[in-house]
Amino acid sequence: MKKRVVIIGGGFTGINAARILGNKKDIDVTLIDRKNYHLFQPLLYQVAMSALGEGDIAAPLRNMVANFHNITVFKGIAEQIDAENRIVKTDFGDIPYDYLILACGVKHHYFGNNQWEEFAPGLKTLAQAKEIRRRVLEAYEAAERTNDPVERKKLLTFVIVGGGPTGVELAGSIGEMSRYTLSKLYRQIDPKLTRIFIVEAAPRILGSFDPELASKATRSLEKLGVQVWTSSMVSDVDANGVQIGNERIEAATVLWAAGVTAIDTGKEMGLETDRIGRIIVEEDLSVPGYPDVFVGGDQAHFSHGLQNPLPGLAPVALQQGRAIARNILLDIQGKARKVFHYTDKGQMATIGRNKAIVQIGNIRFDGAPAWFTWLLVHIYYLATFKHRIFVLMQWGWSYFTFGYGARLIVNREWRFYPDAAACPPNSEKETKK
Amino acid sequence: MKKRVVIIGGGFTGINAARILGNKKDIDVTLIDRKNYHLFQPLLYQVAMSALGEGDIAAPLRNMVANFHNITVFKGIAEQIDAENRIVKTDFGDIPYDYLILACGVKHHYFGNNQWEEFAPGLKTLAQAKEIRRRVLEAYEAAERTNDPVERKKLLTFVIVGGGPTGVELAGSIGEMSRYTLSKLYRQIDPKLTRIFIVEAAPRILGSFDPELASKATRSLEKLGVQVWTSSMVSDVDANGVQIGNERIEAATVLWAAGVTAIDTGKEMGLETDRIGRIIVEEDLSVPGYPDVFVGGDQAHFSHGLQNPLPGLAPVALQQGRAIARNILLDIQGKARKVFHYTDKGQMATIGRNKAIVQIGNIRFDGAPAWFTWLLVHIYYLATFKHRIFVLMQWGWSYFTFGYGARLIVNREWRFYPDAAACPPNSEKETKK
Numbered sequence: 001m002k003k004r005v006v007i008i009g010g011g012f013t014g015i016n017a018a019r020i021l022g023n024k025k026d027i028d029v030t031l032i033d034r035k036n037y038h039l040f041q042p043l044l045y046q047v048a049m050s051a052l053g054e055g056d057i058a059a060p061l062r063n064m065v066a067n068f069h070n071i072t073v074f075k076g077i078a079e080q081i082d083a084e085n086r087i088v089k090t091d092f093g094d095i096p097y098d099y100l101i102l103a104c105g106v107k108h109h110y111f112g113n114n115q116w117e118e119f120a121p122g123l124k125t126l127a128q129a130k131e132i133r134r135r136v137l138e139a140y141e142a143a144e145r146t147n148d149p150v151e152r153k154k155l156l157t158f159v160i161v162g163g164g165p166t167g168v169e170l171a172g173s174i175g176e177m178s179r180y181t182l183s184k185l186y187r188q189i190d191p192k193l194t195r196i197f198i199v200e201a202a203p204r205i206l207g208s209f210d211p212e213l214a215s216k217a218t219r220s221l222e223k224l225g226v227q228v229w230t231s232s233m234v235s236d237v238d239a240n241g242v243q244i245g246n247e248r249i250e251a252a253t254v255l256w257a258a259g260v261t262a263i264d265t266g267k268e269m270g271l272e273t274d275r276i277g278r279i280i281v282e283e284d285l286s287v288p289g290y291p292d293v294f295v296g297g298d299q300a301h302f303s304h305g306l307q308n309p310l311p312g313l314a315p316v317a318l319q320q321g322r323a324i325a326r327n328i329l330l331d332i333q334g335k336a337r338k339v340f341h342y343t344d345k346g347q348m349a350t351i352g353r354n355k356a357i358v359q360i361g362n363i364r365f366d367g368a369p370a371w372f373t374w375l376l377v378h379i380y381y382l383a384t385f386k387h388r389i390f391v392l393m394q395w396g397w398s399y400f401t402f403g404y405g406a407r408l409i410v411n412r413e414w415r416f417y418p419d420a421a422a423c424p425p426n427s428e429k430e431t432k433k
Numbered sequence: 434m435k436k437r438v439v440i441i442g443g444g445f446t447g448i449n450a451a452r453i454l455g456n457k458k459d460i461d462v463t464l465i466d467r468k469n470y471h472l473f474q475p476l477l478y479q480v481a482m483s484a485l486g487e488g489d490i491a492a493p494l495r496n497m498v499a500n501f502h503n504i505t506v507f508k509g510i511a512e513q514i515d516a517e518n519r520i521v522k523t524d525f526g527d528i529p530y531d532y533l534i535l536a537c538g539v540k541h542h543y544f545g546n547n548q549w550e551e552f553a554p555g556l557k558t559l560a561q562a563k564e565i566r567r568r569v570l571e572a573y574e575a576a577e578r579t580n581d582p583v584e585r586k587k588l589l590t591f592v593i594v595g596g597g598p599t600g601v602e603l604a605g606s607i608g609e610m611s612r613y614t615l616s617k618l619y620r621q622i623d624p625k626l627t628r629i630f631i632v633e634a635a636p637r638i639l640g641s642f643d644p645e646l647a648s649k650a651t652r653s654l655e656k657l658g659v660q661v662w663t664s665s666m667v668s669d670v671d672a673n674g675v676q677i678g679n680e681r682i683e684a685a686t687v688l689w690a691a692g693v694t695a696i697d698t699g700k701e702m703g704l705e706t707d708r709i710g711r712i713i714v715e716e717d718l719s720v721p722g723y724p725d726v727f728v729g730g731d732q733a734h735f736s737h738g739l740q741n742p743l744p745g746l747a748p749v750a751l752q753q754g755r756a757i758a759r760n761i762l763l764d765i766q767g768k769a770r771k772v773f774h775y776t777d778k779g780q781m782a783t784i785g786r787n788k789a790i791v792q793i794g795n796i797r798f799d800g801a802p803a804w805f806t807w808l809l810v811h812i813y814y815l816a817t818f819k820h821r822i823f824v825l826m827q828w829g830w831s832y833f834t835f836g837y838g839a840r841l842i843v844n845r846e847w848r849f850y851p852d853a854a855a856c857p858p859n860s861e862k863e864t865k866k
Contacts, residue, residue, distance in 0.1 A: 036574060055486035062618040072620040075574035092578040141469060141508040145525040185495040187505040386830055393826070397819055 003332055006088050006095055007031045008078045009103035010038050010061045012317035013297035013324070015383075017101050020325035022068030027332070029071040030095055032088070036060055036075045038383055042314055043391075044123050045166060048132040048255075049173035051398055056391050058126060059383035078104075081269055083290050099292050099328050102265055102279070103321065106298040106312060109261035109276065116237040120256040123166055132255060136174065139252050140182065143189050157195040157251040159242050161234050162258030163205030165349035168217060170255055171198045172351040175224030196226045197249060199242065201233040201258075206349060206357075208311065213357040216366050220351040234258075260312065262299045274301045274309070284337040285324050294327070296320035302340065314381065315345040348374045353399070436765055439521050439528055440464045441511045442536035443471050443494045445750035446730035446757070448816075450534050453758035455501030460765070462504040463528055465521070469493055469508045471816055475747055476824075477556050478599060481565040481688075482606035484831055489824050491559060492816035511537075514702055516723050532725050532761050535698060535712070536754065539731040539745060542694035542709065549670040553689040556599055565688060569607065572685050573615065576622050590628045590684040592675050594667050595691030596638030598782035601650060603688055604631045605784040608657030629659045630682060632675065634666040634691075639782060639790075641744065646790040649799050653784040667691075693745065695732045707734045707742070717770040718757050727760070729753035735773065747814065748778040781807045786832070 005021055007014045010033035021029050037058040046052040065071040080089040081100070088095045108122030121128050121135070136158070143155040158174050160167045178194035185191075198205060198221070205228060206214035218228050229244070236243040241250040262277035271287060272280045278301035279287060285300065287293045297317035303309040310316045319342055327337040346360025348370065356370040375395070382388050438454055440447045443466035454462050470491040479485040498504040513522040514533070521528045541555030554561050554568070569591070576588040591607050593600045611627035618624075631638060631654070638661060639647035651661050662677070669676035674683040695710035704720060705713045711734035712720060718733065720726045730750035736742040743749045752775055760770040779793025781803065789803040808828065815821050 036570060053486045053488035055488075066617050074578050075571075076578055093580070137469060138508075145507050145509055147526070184499050185493075390823075390826070393823070401819075 002026050002028050003098045004028045004030065004096065005099045005101065005328060006097040007101040007103060008088065009033060009101075009105060009297070009299075010035070010073075011041070011103060011105055011297060012314050013103035013321035014101065015061070015064060016318050016321035017103070017296070017325040018065055018068070018071055020322055021328065022065060022071055024070070024329065027070055027329075029068070030097075031061065031065065031071060031073045032076055032078055032090060032095070033061060033073075034075070034077050036062070036073075038064055039126060040378075040382055040387070041124070042378060042381075044126070044129045045169045045173060047126065047129040048123055048136075048170065049177060050133050050137070051173070052391065052394055054126050054130065056387060056394060057382075059387060064383060081265065081293075083269060083293060086292065097292075099331075100294065101321075101324055101328075102293065102295045102299055103297045103317070104263040104265060104299050106260040106262050106276075106278075108256055109259035110256070111259060113237070116256070119237050119239055120161060120254040122256040123170070124260070132170075135253050140186065140189075140191065142252070144186050145188075152189065153193075153195075154240070154250045155252045156189065156191070156193055157197075157241075157249065157253070159197045159199060159249055159251045159254045161199050161237075161242070161254065161256050163198045163200030163202070163228070163230070164208070164257060165206065165347070167198055167200070167255075167257035168205060168221065168349050168351060170257060171196050171226045172221055172224055172355075175221065175226045176352040179225055192225070194225065195251075196224075197251075198226060198228045199232045199234055199244060199249075200228070200230045203231050205230060208347060209349070209357060209359050210364055213359055213364055213366060217349065217351055217357050220355045224352055260298070265299070266295075278309075283339040284327050285320055285340050286327075286337075294324040296324050302342075304339070305341075310342055313345075313347065316342060318381075319343065348377070350374050435459050435461050436531045437461045437463065437529065438532045438534065438761060439530040440534040440536065441521065442466060442534075442538060442730070442732075443468070443506075444474070444536060444538055444730060445747050446536035446754035447534065448494070448497060449751050449754035450536070450729070450758040451498055451501070451504055453755055454761065455498060455504055457503070457762065460503060460762075462501070463530075464494065464498065464504060464506045465509055465511055465523060465528070466494060466506075467508070467510050469495070469506075471497060472559060473815055473820075474557070475811060475814075477559070477562045478602045478606060480559065480562040481556055481569075481603065482610060483566050483570070484606070485824060485827055487559050487563065489820060489827060490815075492820060497816060514698065514726075516702060516726060519725065530725075532764075533727065534754075534757055535726065535728045535732055536730045536750070537696040537698060537732050539693040539695050539709075539711075541689055542692035543689070544692060546670070549689070552670050552672055553594060553687040555689040556603070557693070565603075568686050573619065573622070573624065575685070577619050578621075585622065586626075586628075587673070587683045588685045589622065589624075589626055590630075590674075590682065590686070592630045592632060592682055592684045592687045594632050594670075594675070594687065594689050596631050596633030596635070596661070596663070597641070597690060598639065598780070600631055600633070600688075600690035601639060601654065601782050601784060603690060604629050604659045605654055605657055605788075608654065608659045609785040612658055625658070627658065628684075629657075630684075631659060631661045632665045632667055632677060632682075633661070633663050636664050638663060641780060642782070642790060642792050643797055646792055646797055646799060650782065650784055650790050653788045657785055693731070698732070699728075711742075716772040717760050718753055718773050719760075719770075727757040729757050735775075737772070738774075743775055746778075746780065749775060751814075752776065781810070783807050 007017055015038050018029055018031050021027055037060050040057040043057045061073050077091045078088050086097050110116045121131050139155045143152050146152050160171045174196050178191045182191040204214050206217055232244045234242050234244055266273040266279040279295045280301045281295050283304045285294050298312035301309050323340045330337050348358040350356040354368040354371050356374045357366045358370040358373050379388050448471050451462055451464050454460055470493050473490040476490045494506050510524045511521050519530050543549045554564050572588045576585050579585050593604045607629050611624045615624040637647050639650055665677045667675050667677055670687055699706040699712040712728045713734045714728050716737045718727050731745040734742050756773045763770050781791040783789040787801040787804050789807045790799045791803040791806050812821050
């Protein structure tokens with residue numbers, strides 16, 4: 001009798017688990033995701049900064065598993081898990097399972113201030129990346145139009161909250177864009193006057209890296225015009241800027257790269273979670289008390305044999321996806337499952353052209369060699385061969401022309417929304433931003 | 434003293450007028466568009482059908498005129514024209530002009546039934562193309578999820594209203610997508626069961642082409658599974674399909690390729706317009722009574738020396754843009770303006786792989802040679818060299834893999850909209866469609 005594996009989430013964990021289980025006989029796989037595509041999140045900031053288009057970093061899930069005849073993909077929402085009866089309740093029906101893999105990832109966390117989200121979008125989804133892109137470009141357009149110097153200064157000010165790799169990548173991109181790419185395109189403003197701030201609560205940015213590498217990254221950022229404020233905790237965010245204790249910065253664009261929290265499944269199922277909502281898993285990545293339910297990726301808290309729990313990085317999610325799939329296969333064969341061991345692939349962050357930092361085990365380096373390593377690794381892990389070619393070409397083009405190709409603002413026309421009468425048309429809102 | 438030319442609209446007319454006036458001494462050009470990009474409209478249907486991404490057919494306006502130091506671009510809305518005092522009133526201030534070029538284009542026309550727009554989006558903007566792409570892909574996802582055969586049949590039914598080149602291109606794409614590209618990607622449904630209808634009020638489709646070419650195109654469409662209904666006028670459109678007199682088709686997706694009408698400027702200025710709102714222009718493309726105001730492209734009605742007014746085609750808009758710019762230069766030099774003569778570049782429509790029809794003067798041909806011609810012409814007229822390379826590569830990839838690369842659904846997350854409380858979250862609406 002066939003065993004049915006249900007995977008919720010088509011990110012690094014889900015898709016890699018599916019690939020291992022694909023075409024294995026006597027196994028049926030059902031993959032559910034609320035989107036119809038797999039997103040290569042490490043490059044999301046490039047869509048936010050108009051360096052790549054959405055099609056460059058997202059691949060339709062169906063294509064990725066098309067050759068596996070035992071995998072069925074549904075675009076839908078898993079609303080509830082009935083772990084006693086082994087049923088996933090979705091918005092299109094109930095799906096029974098023999099094994100369940102939870103791989104739903106995380107969303108942004110505003111430390112109890114959810115009202116900040118409207119003013120400071122995060123960067124976890126394609127829609128957010130495009131919203132950020134829109135806001136950054138609109139700020140320059142509005143600055144070009146206005147005659148008010150104070151308004152102009154505010155429009156040409158960007159605050160990034162959070163000094164981890166994402167914040168650094170965003171800030172470095174805006175720095176490069178304003179000091180190089182945009183310099184010839186405006187007539188009324190000088191884009192090089194753009195002020196860019198990274199606001200970090202900890203004593204230094206890039207806390208997960210060695211202090212020396214983080215220090216080099218800070219200098220690289222400064223050379224691009226980024227002002228790095230450490231030991232600075234944001235106390236309020238509004239439509240006009242951020243408050244940092246007694247200090248204040250007026251900015252039209254604030255971006256949130258500060259905190260993440262896991263999707264609520266863990267709490268809803270009554271499972272033990274950590275401080276940010278991640279489900280605490282056993283050595284084999286299963287859930288305590290429910291050996292047929294596994295959790296992997298950002299949604300999982302794994303700390304067996306380690307000083308600290310594994311971080312929410314892409315290689316962790318990928319390796320866990322594969323390990324879970326293999327443990328399911330072992331279980332079906334009546335063999336013992338394996339304890340998960342993470343092979344540390346290190347971490348890296350990029351600041352701009354030719355500048356990045358890489359830290360793998362005891363190896364540390366920066367500058368152009370780090371940047372090329374960063375490029376190669378990201379190309380390698382992209383979803384499909386086609387994506388690798390197209391992204392390489394986009395990067396090649398941008399590099400040689402400083403072009404930053406995908407600089408488009410596509411407005412949110414919701415004319416097809418039935419309550420359109422209740423919501424002012426987008427164009428009014430557009431022009432006033 | 435410098436002469437100031439204001440151009441409203443960055444489409445084929447506006448951008449080509451700007452290029453002629455670029456770097457001409459003693460002329461300042463101000464280009465205003467509500468978008469920050471130039472759109473290559475002939476390929477919009479490819480974005481709607483997931484064959485190309487938005488970045489492939491749109492180029493930021495600033496890049497296109499970056500090397501012309503006398504051209505300033507503003508992203509904004511021209512709200513009113515004060516022709517007596519020669520002022521354009523925009524949403525960011527008043528802009529005086531010596532010469533004005535109106536090139537605002539057209540929008541869709543629902544023959545007095547604007548309520549149909551919500552159910553049947555047109556294809557004139559990038560946002561519409563992406564909305565169509567979303568609806569088409571969501572229909573397949575929903576069909577894969579449902580167990581109800583009647584619901585499934587409705588989801589796998591597409592109605593295209595209008596049998597001109599746009600309607601034919603949309604229908605042919607869905608035909609090709611369903612019969613070839615999607616065939617291996619679904620497990621619960623057979624995409625080849627998709628029903629596709631073109632509903633045309635006239636006795637035949639492609640009325641602007643020779644009857645013989647139109648007949649060949651009809652046969653090509655039928656071979657792709659498209660059902661062509663002629664002498665069929667749509668009497669009503671609702672959320673569940675279309676009413677055609679006493680006949681009815683239940684369809685989850687209806688697309689509007691039927692009628693266009695000019696932007697309202699003509700009427701607002703009290704100018705003489707034709708039946709669909711286009712401003713009637715003189716031989717030199719200026720407005721009767723206002724020799725310093727010109728109109729070009731889809732917004733203009735030009736019929737001097739012709740049996741019929743020039744159609745709303747890209748080559749017409751392009752040539753008019755150049756002619757207007759040259760007439761302005763002649764005027765500044767105190768010379769006589771020239772009468773506009775359109776050099777007929779013919780017309781073409783594509784139905785699918787290797788199938789298209791081309792009609793130029795007395796030349797008519799179809800099949801694969803027509804298809805290659807269509808490809809070459811569109812590549813040639815793309816905005817920039819970069820676009821040509823990338824589109825060629827996308828087409829090359831799709832051709833050899835039947836891939837249809839950009840098949841993504843990106844949801845309309847409007848969480849950053851202040852009236853979010855008044856508008857139900859997008860995800861609810863999503864899953865019920």
